[in-house]
Amino acid sequence: MFPLRIAALRFAPEGRVVLDELELVLAGDGISVILGPNGSGKTVLLRLLAGLLPVHGGTIVWGDAAQPAGRLAMVFQQPMLLRMSVFANVEFALRPQALTPAERRARTTEVLERVGLAYRARDSARLLSGGERQRLALARAWAMRPRLLLLDEPTASLDPSATEAVERIIREIRTEGAKVLMTTHNLGQATRLADDIIFLAEGRVQEHEPAQRFFAHPQSPAARAFMQGELPWRIAFDH
């Protein structure tokens, strides 16, 4: 499944170019964080990798194959939680896997304990707080034992303590051997979590560097401007 090689990737729905000639190679370990301004194509890239959007050009090669050999999971900014219990929200995601009901229950119990939601297992998932919802979504993805975990701004609307809890879970998932590829707008979070940074702007990878090097010396003018909080990117209403 790894290295993941993306070459000349293009996504341009109805002629509107979102990603163009995107090149990227990802190793199978660690946490890669995608940074970039709004509209740079971060979420689109994750969705293309997940197979949720059609590729309009270029190639995505997983190891030597066109399709990922390992399991892939994704946690969305607004995770989908069904109107059932916290436990059932994890357990149902294991049904497509070749597990016995006892194995499904055991694995569900295990991940809920690890994300600190075991005590709410019987509660309705819709009644959880924002941080708990995101932890539940991570638990569901974790229970699937993914080889690649895609996270789309997993802490976008969370307070610092909830963010810290989510970051701890992400580190644990990484430690267990899953590759994590995530987007964030939070530079502090990128500093805390990232092994490498992929900086995306104007539909292309402008820079892909180890995190320490990126934050110490961003190479591309776009990344330097982004880090300094400048807004060189044209905004739609800015004539």
Next chain:
Amino acid sequence: MTQTLLEALSLLGSFDHRLLDIVALSLRVSLTALAIGALLGLPLGAWLAVADFRGRSALIVALNALMGLPSVVVGVLVYLALSRSGPLGSYGLLFSPAAMIVAQSVLVVPLIAAVTRQIVEDAWRDYAPELRLIGISRPQAVVLLLADCRFSLSVATLAGLGRAMSEVGAVMIVGGNIDGYTRVMTTAIALETSKGDLALSIALGLVLMALILGLNVAVHFVRGWALRRYG
């Protein structure tokens, strides 16, 4: 007018057996038709919401159009199907409560299916990416979404019940409005009004409205409680 209303209330207060028989038959026919409508309409609507096939849009338009199907037209079609020379004539159902159930089911299924399709499709739009990634098949998604949208779908079911209970044209044609056998509240109201027996008409009308209002109030409170309990 006041005198007629007092007579109607007197009929209700005395538990007039003729009135009770009519109410009981109405409930039996309409609730059975609703059960059939829900059994067929809910999965049909949910399937249509998640399915992806050629002609789906045309089917949705047709289903939406069938919501407004005139009940007398349904009555005539079911009459033709159940009449002695019709394809189902051998069952001998015409002018029986069973024929009325068939007619009401024909009216209720498209209504429940169309409303269900809209509700489930909205949920599917939000859920589809994650469900696809998890590996949930479309038939599994149908079951999941029906369960997830159950509180909203209670409205679809109520709409079906309202359609069934207030319907008069179709049951008049296929039931024949036979006293003590196929006379239901709506056909009795129509008949008694034409005969000038307004007291019975008003009494039946009051029962009919009370039943529909009562069911709506009950569903409203159950739904409110469930939303507070389950989110």
